[in-house]
Amino acid sequence: MKDMSKPVILTGLRANNDLTLGNYFGGLLPIVDMAKNKSDEYQINLFVPDLHSFTTPIDHSDLQKQIWNNLRLFVAAGLPLDNDGVHLYRQSYVSAHSELTWVLDCFTGTGEMSRMTEFKDKTAKIGDDRVSVGLFNYPILMASDILLYNATYVPVGDDQSQHLEFTRDIAERMNNKFGELFTVPKAVKEQHAFFGKDQGLRIKDLADPTKKMSKSDESGKGVIFLSEDPEFAAGKIMRAATDDLASINYDSQNQPGISNLIEILALTTGKTKEEIISEWQGKSSYGDFKQAVADAVRAFLTDFQAKLAQVSDEAISTKLETSEAAANDIADATLLRAQKAVGLR
Ligand code: TRP
Numbered sequence: 217m218k219d220m221s222k223p224v225i226l227t228g229l230r231a232n233n234d235l236t237l238g239n240y241f242g243g244l245l246p247i248v249d250m251a252k253n254k255s256d257e258y259q260i261n262l263f264v265p266d267l268h269s270f271t272t273p274i275d276h277s278d279l280q281k282q283i284w285n286n287l288r289l290f291v292a293a294g295l296p297l298d299n300d301g302v303h304l305y306r307q308s309y310v311s312a313h314s315e316l317t318w319v320l321d322c323f324t325g326t327g328e329m330s331r332m333t334e335f336k337d338k339t340a341k342i343g344d345d346r347v348s349v350g351l352f353n354y355p356i357l358m359a360s361d362i363l364l365y366n367a368t369y370v371p372v373g374d375d376q377s378q379h380l381e382f383t384r385d386i387a388e389r390m391n392n393k394f395g396e397l398f399t400v401p402k403a404v405k406e407q408h409a410f411f412g413k414d415q416g417l418r419i420k421d422l423a424d425p426t427k428k429m430s431k432s433d434e435s436g437k438g439v440i441f442l443s444e445d446p447e448f449a450a451g452k453i454m455r456a457a458t459d460d461l462a463s464i465n466y467d468s469q470n471q472p473g474i475s476n477l478i479e480i481l482a483l484t485t486g487k488t489k490e491e492i493i494s495e496w497q498g499k500s501s502y503g504d505f506k507q508a509v510a511d512a513v514r515a516f517l518t519d520f521q522a523k524l525a526q527v528s529d530e531a532i533s534t535k536l537e538t539s540e541a542a543a544n545d546i547a548d549a550t551l552l553r554a555q556k557a558v559g560l561r
Contacts, residue, residue, distance in 0.1 A: 224399075225250065225258045226367035228265040228307065228358075229286060237440045237513075238419035238429035240293070241483045247371065248293045250411070255301030261365055261543070262290065266308045267357060271350040272338070287532050289442070292524040297531050303539040304532075307361065310540060312547035316360040317353065319554050320386055323393075324356055333378055359383040364547040366399040371411050377404045394557035398550070419479060422456040425472035442524075446517040450510035453477070464496045464505055474502070481509045484516035 227247055235244065251260045264286050269279065283306060290304065291297060297304070307313050329335065329352050339347050358379045362370055363386075372380055380401065387398040402410065419429045421438035433439040440449045458473040466489065468475040478496070482489045496505055555561040 222257065222259040222301075223369065224261060224365050224367040225254060225369040225371070226261040226263075226362060226365055227371050228263050228268070228361060229290070230265055230269060234431060235289060235442045236419075236429050236431050237442070237480070237483075239431070240442055242418060243373070244289060244293050246411075248290060248295045250371065251295060251299075251302050255299055258301070258369070260302045261305075261367065262295070262302065263305045263307055263361070263543075265358075265361065266306050267313065268307070268354060271348055271354050284529070284532075287536075288524055288527045288529075291527045291532060292520060297535045303542055304535050305539045305543045306536065309536070310364075310543045310547050312364055312544070312551040313357065313360050316364055316547075316551050316554055317357045319558060320356050320359060320390075321353065323389060324386060328382070329353070329355065332382070334375070355379045355382045356386070359386050362401055363387055363398045364550045365543075366546075366550065367401055368399060369407060369410055370401050371407065380404055380407070390554075390557070397553055397557055419483075420472060420476040422452055422473075422476070425457060425476045440513065440517075442517070442520060444517065446514040446521070449517055450514040453480075453510040453513050454506050456506065456509075458502050458506075462500045462502070464499045464502070466493050466497075474505075477505065477509045481512050484509075484512040 229244065229247070247262065251262060254260065264283055266279070266283050269282070270276070287304070295304070296302065332355055334354065335347065335352055338351060355378075358376075359382060362380075362383050370380055370383075381404065384400050384403065387400045390397050391400070401407075421427045421429050421433060422440070423433075423435065423438035429439050431439060431441070437452060437455065440452060456473060456477060458477075459471050461471060464474055464478075465471055466475050466478050478489060478492050481487075482492045485492075496508075499505065552561060
């Protein structure tokens, strides 16, 4: 990769996600902003972990479409394709990910993997014959994703911090056994200090604002998807749960619904929460307020969907070609070190 001396920030965004407003503002947009702001000082690696996307069963006739949709979402969210400091690649196009995974597999205990929360939860839910070996191995592939590029900083959600800790463990274990093979990424606490606690931004469910907006919401009333019809989405805002206090305040304890709408209005208009609060604080008409939020959500989705439709697949292909060549070079160099260490070369 371009500048070997720059520390590496790396993250993967799962391919088979129909992103919600919450995923967008809490996950995708911060990553894209980080890439834009930090690419002078850091090498930024963003990738689509397509090998991870069928550790649980999927409809394989959709996978290509989902991978491309993910790449387009990065670009529609503002990821610059002409910046050499940012690499954008698909995991399966860099074969070292699979190869290093095998090597690390052989230094990982089955007990250790059995204790991973995601694996335990799924096994408890659907039984161990229906949980794939791929899911069991998921954290090892993730460790390879990180270690191949000598990444120092890895922004991940809370649900992934256990996998990051495992990455540190396996890196240290290999380094102790074979000498300095891998860069050990920073611990979760230091990741938070580096990226800021705002990583934890969570948009809430519209129908039940005490829980997080989630794509698995069964009624569909509480969640807005980026691909959703803007008019339909505006209707969901109008029907969002609030309270009977008849006074607009940012108070997530006592007025979680109103507070969530304040958050959404700020994010979709690009204003700060403080600006929104000073505009609406103490007003009593929830109808007017919801109308303003609904208008903002409608406008945001209309604009985002137009941007998405304009994204050039050709420009993405060009970027992938350059990035994947660079990614293969650096990943192969790390893989070779590991192969030599274990005696394969
Ligand atoms: N497991 C991550 C998620 O579900 C995606 C991912 C795969 C990832 N490999 C990674 C994130 C490496 C960071 C680094 O969100």
